[in-house]
Every structure is written in structure tokens, then in C-alpha cells.
Amino acid sequence: MASSSGVVSEEQLLCCICLDVFTDPVSTSCGHNFCKKCLGGYWDNSDHWHCPLCNKSFENRPDLSVNTFISETAAQFRKSAELNASSSAEDSPSKLTKVLCDACTGVKKKAVKFCLNCGASYCGTHLEPHKNIQILQKHKFIDPVENLQDYICKKHERPLELFCRDDQTCVCLFCTVTDHKSHNTVPIEEESGELKAQLKKTQIEVQKRIQDRLEKTEEIKQSLELSKKSTEDEIAGGVEVFTALICSIERRQAELLGVMEEEQKAAERQAEHLIKELEQEITELKRRDTELEQLSHTEDHLHLLQISPSLCRPPHTNNWTDISLNTNSSVEILRRSLSQLQKTINNETEKEIQKLKQRKQKEATAFKWFIKNWTQLVLLLPLLPLVFLMLMSNKMWIQFYAVDVTLDPDTANRFLILSDDGKQLRCTNLPRNVLYSSKRFFSEPYVLAKEGFSSGRFYYEVQVGDKTDWVIGVAEESVDRFEEFPDGTWTIALWNSNKYKACEGSCKSLSMRKKPQKVGVFVDYEEGLVSFYDVEARSHIYTFTGQSFTKKLYPFLSPCHVLLEHGNSAPLIISKEYQSYTWTVFQKIGLF
The missing domain is CATH 3.30.160.60 (Classic Zinc Finger)
Incomplete structure (x- = not known):
């Protein structure tokens, strides 16, 4: 839904709980706004009252009234959006009705x-x-x-x-x-008919994935209910056992219950995360299903062929086959142990609780890719002394995030030649005879790497040498293969030996004191940063900030065309110098 007002945007009128335009909006004392029903439901399911955005706690549950100003603004926005939607629906066939008959004289009729x-x-x-x-x-x-x-x-x-x-x-x-x-x-x-058949297969696959994810969502919900019931039963059993031993183990009882409740909360957090990812994939697949359904009925064959490369394959989704909610409870073992060891309860209980804590820590590590914030903290702790030593020795700390980049020949433009190891890239004046691929760039000599990243940080280096023209950076997985300057890319470029540009859809000029021989690219996915460095000079070139990445990012390169007046035939070379050291470190701690 686009913004319907020049003053207030849709994002300012969205409730962060239901992600829709406010209905009966209320404001907390910390200045944040929510739907009255959404905030009430959030507090009904919480042990204490706090702001869902800033986490500010309230001693008593606030008695909130509807914010009339925001309510009226949201109503106007919703009305304006409905009018725009109605206008769009009426104008959708206008591409047909605007065309007039070329043979009519006087008042021209609409062409059919x-x-x-x-x-x-x-x-x-x-x-x-x-x-x-x-x-x-x-x-x-x-x-x-x-x-x-x-x-x-x-x-x-x-x-x-x-x-x-x-x-x-x-x-x-x-x-x-x-x-x-x-x-x-x-x-x-004929070609359009074959393409429609292929689109139909893709649509069937998309629909199957939707159904699989709906079933997986239901499975996780059921598992969560079983886990909750099992936890409640175990809590009741634990209370019964500790009642008989209350004099000697009152403090241990409270500690055990705390561990059990934390285990359940961890299961709920895990389930919420999995369900959220599944719902996001379902939304994306339904959107693609709608697009495919519309295209399967189009009569505009040429338009269908022109946009087909980006729609012939289902969108990227995770493999959920082996992912499920862990509902195993380890409390029964502890309860039996406590019953058998009543005479030595003080010593034995302490041992068993420690075992439970260790088991919980291992389970949390097993789900590290789903609890990303915990993962990065656990994995980076062993690196802190090493990071400190490297900083003290003037090493570039960014190289800790170095990745092994290999170029993908299936995405390479026909005028590009890749080395066998996928580390070198050059342009030729004669196009190669290559198989058709929807991933291949058609308009310009671009190429993507095989590896993509949807979280965390990564870094790679490219040897540019004395080339007169080049483009280096990152691009989204869905970047348009036909555009000369596609959106969804963050790059720096050299043109005509002396014109440096930073490009993000549009380009801006950069001032460079020295021509870099090797360029480093660093990406922080969560922080929305893409930075470029002169590696040999150890200096910063430019940084794109404030980006909101939602799709997988790939290293993105172009050696540019071979120019008669400048040559520019030298290859781009992906550096390997830093990998032998940092890559081994990351493997040892399990980061890659």
C-alpha cells in the first residue's frame, strides 16, 4: 500500500503488533502508539506490563484512551487508500480504452x-x-x-x-x-504457450510449498501445545515431590521451577520464530502464486516473454523437512533422581540441576541459526582476545569476516570469461555461446558470486590493478538481469580511468586521492551497512548506511567492456591472501 498523504506515510500509521493501519489507536506514556485491541491482547498474555517497542515497564496496567488525532488520521489514510485502490481498479483497463481508432474521422471511437x-x-x-x-x-x-x-x-x-x-x-x-x-x-x-506451461509447473510447486508450510505451521503449533501441557504436568509433579522435602530443599525447588519455566519460554520463542519465518514464506509464495495466475491468462505474449526470466522459478525458501520443535522434557529424569536420593538431597540435587543447565545450553546452541542474537554473542566470545591482539598489531579487524567468494558462471553475461576456479573475471569483445539461464545477466557484463548471505557480516577483496573501468559491490538475489543500472545493488565504480562513483540506483561522484589497486567490500546485514576500502592504503572509500536488507545479498562484479581507446582487458581477481588465516579461525569455532 503506497502512502496516501504527502505529510503522513503508511509506516507512521502502522501498528507494530498487527502490522496494519491503526484501529482505535492508544498511546503509552513512553510515546509509542498501538491498536487498543492489539496492546490489550499483548498485555493479557504477559506476566507484567511493558511497552512492546522500548520495553519500558509500568507498575500498574495503564488505563489507555483512544488517541483521537491518530485515529482520525488513520481513518483518512484508510479512506484515501480505498479511493486510490478503486481508482486503480477503474484505470486498470485504461491501457485499452485510451487507444482510439485510427480509421475513425470526426469523433474517434475506442479501439478494440x-x-x-x-x-x-x-x-x-x-x-x-x-x-x-x-x-x-x-x-x-x-x-x-x-x-x-x-x-x-x-x-x-x-x-x-x-x-x-x-x-x-x-x-x-x-x-x-x-x-x-x-x-x-x-x-x-508457441513460445508463449511453452512458457505458460512452465509457469503452471512453477505455480503448482509454489502452491505445494504453501501447503507444506501451512502443515508445518500447524505441526509446530500442535507441538507447542504438547510441550506446554507436558511442562505443566512436569511442574505439578515437581511440586508434589518437593512438598515432601520442603524443609531441606525449598531453595532447590524454586531453582528447578525456574529452569523448567525458562525451558518452556525458550520453546515458545523458538516456535514463534519458526512460525514467523513460515508465515513470511507463505506470504511471499502467495504473492508469487497470484502473479503466476495473472500471467497464465495474459494475451500479451511479448510482455510475458520479456518478464519471464524472473518468474520461471519459485522464490527462494528454506528447507523445512528436518526442522521441528523440540518437545522433549528432561525434567522426569531429575524428578526420579530426586525421589531416589532424598537422604542425600542437598548434594545430589545440586549435581542434577547443573546437568539440566548444561543440557539446556546445548539445546540452545543447536538452534543458533534461529536465535541469531544469542548465536553471534556465543560465537564471538572466543574471538575477543584474538580481536584485541589483532587491533593492537594494527591488523584490519574487518578481515575477521572474510568469506571465500567464487563466481557463478550461470549468472555471467555472455561477454564475460571466468577462470576455472571462479576467482578471475575478464571481458571479451566476442559473445560466448552459452545456455539460456534465467539467472544470467543480459544487458551488461555483470556476474554474481555463488554464495549469498542473509544475515551477519561478510568481507571480500578484489584486485583491480590498473584497469580503467570496473564495478564492485553487492546485489540482491532478485536483481533485474536486463537493466543497465539495476536497483537492488550497492557498488562503487571507476569510469574512464578517473571518474569514481558510488551507485545505489543513482550514482554520486567520489573524490579519490590515490587510485586503489585492491578494493575491500564489507557488509553488515543487520546494521544495513555496505563499506568499501582501499586495502593497500588501509583507508576508507565510502559507506552506504541506513539500508534495510530483506533479501539475500551476493558479491557483484563487472570488469566492464574492453574499450579500444583504453584497453581495459585486464581481469578482476578475487584475493585469497587473507583467507588462509581467518578462514581456519572461523572453522574452529563453528561459524562456517
Whole structure:
């Protein structure tokens, strides 16, 4: 939903609990706003009252009244959004109704068809000759469109009727006897039909994944209920045992109950995290399912072929087959031990509680990828002395996050040549004969790495040497393969030997004192940072800040075209110098 007001944006009117526009908004004393029902439900399920955003605690449950100003603003926003949606629905066929008949004189009627052979749009009346005259009945028609240039061959000014499978582009009949002679060409209707069949398979796969995730969500909810019931039963049993021993183990009883409750809370946190990820994937898959359903009924074959590479594969999702909620309870073992060891309860209870704590710590480590904040703290603690020593010896601490980058040949533009080990990249003037891939870049000599990152920090270095043109940075997994300057990329670039740019959709000029020979790229996913460094000079070049990453990021490179006046034929080389040391350290602590 786009913003409907120039003053207040949608994000300012969203409740952080239900993620929808406020309904009966109330304000806490710390200045944060929530739906009255959402905040009430949140507090009903909590042991104490605190702000869901800043965690400020309240001694007594606040008696909150509806904030009329925010309520009226939200109502106006919702009304404006509904009007925009209604207007969009009415305007959706406007691409057809705006086109007028080319044959009408005086007041022109709305066109109903566009003839590719005649190059003209016709209303129902002037379309009759094409229905009645035999020679005109062979003409091809499409729905009226305004962007006629996209349906006409720019070279021969003839309708685009065929699809060249060798070059993955639409061509006219004249193209098949000139530039595309001897190429494998088929009617665009045939290629569109095959693509629709492929899209249907993808849609079936998406629907299956939705169903799998719905079932997994239900399984986790049921597991959580069983875990909760089991925990309640174990608590009752524990209280019964400790009642008989209350004189000697009152303090141990409280400690045990605390461990058990913490175990249950950890299970609930784990379940909430898994359910949230599943719901996010379900939302994304449903959105893709809707897009595929709409495209499966389109008659605009050319438009379908032009956007097909990004839709032929299901969106990336996690493999949930082996992921489940841990509902095993270890309290029964402890309860039996306590019953058998009543005479020596003080010593033996202490031992068993320590064992329980150790077991809980191991279980928490097993779910480290789902409890990311705890993971980073546990994993980085062993590194603190090493980090301190490196800082004291003037080593670049960023190299602790160095990763082994290998370029992906399936994404490489046809003008790029990769080394066998995927560490070197150069551009050529002659295109290679490569298999079609929806992941491949078509417009510019770009390439992605095989490895992507959706959390944490990573760092890599590229040897640029004396090249006159290059592009280095990171890109989202879904970056457009046909755009010359695609969105979803964060890069720095050198043009014409002396023009340095920082590009994020648009570009800004950079001032460089010295030409770098090796460029380092550092990404902090959670903090939204992408930084670039001159490695040899150990100096900072530029940093993109305040980014909100939601998709997997990949190293993104281009050696740029080989220029006759400058050469620029030297390769980009991914550095290996730092990896032999830091990579071993990370493997020892289990980070990779």
C-alpha cells in the first residue's frame, strides 16, 4: 500500500503488533502508539506490563484512551487508500480504452483491436473488413496498446511475430533471413504457450510449498501445545515431590521451577520464530502464486516473454523437512533422581540441576541459526582476545569476516570469461555461446558470486590493478538481469580511468586521492551497512548506511567492456591472501 498523504506515510500509521493501519489507536506514556485491541491482547498474555517497542515497564496496567488525532488520521489514510485502490481498479483497463481508432474521422471511437500487419488500431465498425475480406482475415491482432514500438521490429519496422530461441529475443519475418538466418525461431504464440506451461509447473510447486508450510505451521503449533501441557504436568509433579522435602530443599525447588519455566519460554520463542519465518514464506509464495495466475491468462505474449526470466522459478525458501520443535522434557529424569536420593538431597540435587543447565545450553546452541542474537554473542566470545591482539598489531579487524567468494558462471553475461576456479573475471569483445539461464545477466557484463548471505557480516577483496573501468559491490538475489543500472545493488565504480562513483540506483561522484589497486567490500546485514576500502592504503572509500536488507545479498562484479581507446582487458581477481588465516579461525569455532 503506497502512502496516501504527502505529510503522513503508511509506516507512521502502522501498528507494530498487527502490522496494519491503526484501529482505535492508544498511546503509552513512553510515546509509542498501538491498536487498543492489539496492546490489550499483548498485555493479557504477559506476566507484567511493558511497552512492546522500548520495553519500558509500568507498575500498574495503564488505563489507555483512544488517541483521537491518530485515529482520525488513520481513518483518512484508510479512506484515501480505498479511493486510490478503486481508482486503480477503474484505470486498470485504461491501457485499452485510451487507444482510439485510427480509421475513425470526426469523433474517434475506442479501439478494440490492433492489427500487427496494418500497424493500426480499429474500432468494432472498422474492424469488419478484416472479418469479411479473405486476404485481411490472415492478419494478426492483439489488444490495443499505446507502446506500439515494443511490438514492431526497430530494424525492419515489421511486426514481431517470431521468437528466436538462440538469442532469446522476439524478431520479425525479415530478421529470419538476415541477422537470425539459420537460427531456431518459432511463433511467439508457441513460445508463449511453452512458457505458460512452465509457469503452471512453477505455480503448482509454489502452491505445494504453501501447503507444506501451512502443515508445518500447524505441526509446530500442535507441538507447542504438547510441550506446554507436558511442562505443566512436569511442574505439578515437581511440586508434589518437593512438598515432601520442603524443609531441606525449598531453595532447590524454586531453582528447578525456574529452569523448567525458562525451558518452556525458550520453546515458545523458538516456535514463534519458526512460525514467523513460515508465515513470511507463505506470504511471499502467495504473492508469487497470484502473479503466476495473472500471467497464465495474459494475451500479451511479448510482455510475458520479456518478464519471464524472473518468474520461471519459485522464490527462494528454506528447507523445512528436518526442522521441528523440540518437545522433549528432561525434567522426569531429575524428578526420579530426586525421589531416589532424598537422604542425600542437598548434594545430589545440586549435581542434577547443573546437568539440566548444561543440557539446556546445548539445546540452545543447536538452534543458533534461529536465535541469531544469542548465536553471534556465543560465537564471538572466543574471538575477543584474538580481536584485541589483532587491533593492537594494527591488523584490519574487518578481515575477521572474510568469506571465500567464487563466481557463478550461470549468472555471467555472455561477454564475460571466468577462470576455472571462479576467482578471475575478464571481458571479451566476442559473445560466448552459452545456455539460456534465467539467472544470467543480459544487458551488461555483470556476474554474481555463488554464495549469498542473509544475515551477519561478510568481507571480500578484489584486485583491480590498473584497469580503467570496473564495478564492485553487492546485489540482491532478485536483481533485474536486463537493466543497465539495476536497483537492488550497492557498488562503487571507476569510469574512464578517473571518474569514481558510488551507485545505489543513482550514482554520486567520489573524490579519490590515490587510485586503489585492491578494493575491500564489507557488509553488515543487520546494521544495513555496505563499506568499501582501499586495502593497500588501509583507508576508507565510502559507506552506504541506513539500508534495510530483506533479501539475500551476493558479491557483484563487472570488469566492464574492453574499450579500444583504453584497453581495459585486464581481469578482476578475487584475493585469497587473507583467507588462509581467518578462514581456519572461523572453522574452529563453528561459524562456517
